Amino acid sequence: MMGVGRDASKGLDFKGVAHSYGHQQVLSDISFHIDPGEILCLLGPSGCGKTTSLRLVAGLEDLQQGEIALGGDVIAIPGEAVPTEARGVGYVIQDFALFPHLNVFDNVAFGLKGQSKAKAKETVEDLLASVGLGGRDSAYPHQLSGGEQQRVALARAFAPKPQILLLDEPFSSLDVLIRKDLRLVTRDLVRSRHIPALLVTHDPLEAAQMGDHIAVMQNGHIIQYGDLDQLKNAPASEFVRELFAAPA
Numbered sequence: 031m032m033g034v035g036r037d038a039s040k041g042l043d044f045k046g047v048a049h050s051y052g053h054q055q056v057l058s059d060i061s062f063h064i065d066p067g068e069i070l071c072l073l074g075p076s077g078c079g080k081t082t083s084l085r086l087v088a089g090l091e092d093l094q095q096g097e098i099a100l101g102g103d104v105i106a107i108p109g110e111a112v113p114t115e116a117r118g119v120g121y122v123i124q125d126f127a128l129f130p131h132l133n134v135f136d137n138v139a140f141g142l143k144g145q146s147k148a149k150a151k152e153t154v155e156d157l158l159a160s161v162g163l164g165g166r167d168s169a170y171p172h173q174l175s176g177g178e179q180q181r182v183a184l185a186r187a188f189a190p191k192p193q194i195l196l197l198d199e200p201f202s203s204l205d206v207l208i209r210k211d212l213r214l215v216t217r218d219l220v221r222s223r224h225i226p227a228l229l230v231t232h233d234p235l236e237a238a239q240m241g242d243h244i245a246v247m248q249n250g251h252i253i254q255y256g257d258l259d260q261l262k263n264a265p266a267s268e269f270v271r272e273l274f275a276a277p278a
């Protein structure tokens with residue numbers, strides 16, 4: 031029987047995954063590994079399979095081929111999967127998705143189950159301080175800027191101590207300075223909480239600033255995998271060379 035990964039040293043394994051929508055093949059034999067405390071960036075144009083990969087890890091798509099393991103335990107094979115709500119996934123998307131009727135504290139505390147009020151208060155206050163929103167716990171989403179709302183969304187994703195953090199272009203609607211600051215905040219949280227993180231982006235600069243490793247995708251394939259230096263200095267194709275031609 032499948033279980034949710036609990037070995038923090040194991041990270042995420044995505045093995046031989048293929049996926050189609052009808053007759054359209056969107057992923058072909060995709061494999062990668064993410065260690066705890068590491069960010070892997072899936073970089074590529076729209077339609078290359080990045081978000082489908084993210085949704086498969088989250089359990090929002092049924093796995094058709096391959097295997098996904100988290101924390102050393104298999105969470106999905108074709109025909110069998112751990113439910114999304116039992117995977118321990120923190121998910122941050124572009125549009126913040128905060129509850130407008132809840133204040134900042136209650137938004138962050140929403141996913142906390144079984145904690146005493148005192149422990150929940152400690153968890154929320156610690157995370158709000160970590161994302162630069164200490165003292166804003168009573169504010170409501172409409173009173174916050176876009177950058178502040180995304181900080182709340184980040185804190186909410188980390189509150190239940192997820193097994194993995196999934197990031198679907200979460201900063202693309204923010205201005206440049208706020209975007210850069212939030213990338214650093216997110217990277218620090220991933221490392222300090224020692225969980226694996228998977229970031230989907232079409233922005234080479236974002237991948238360069240955040241990724242410990244980068245998987246460049248094109249037409250459902252990973253065409254090159256490596257760190258920033260490898261991709262810049264030894265591009266495997268003209269497509270990769272052009273992505274990293276400008277200084278990062």
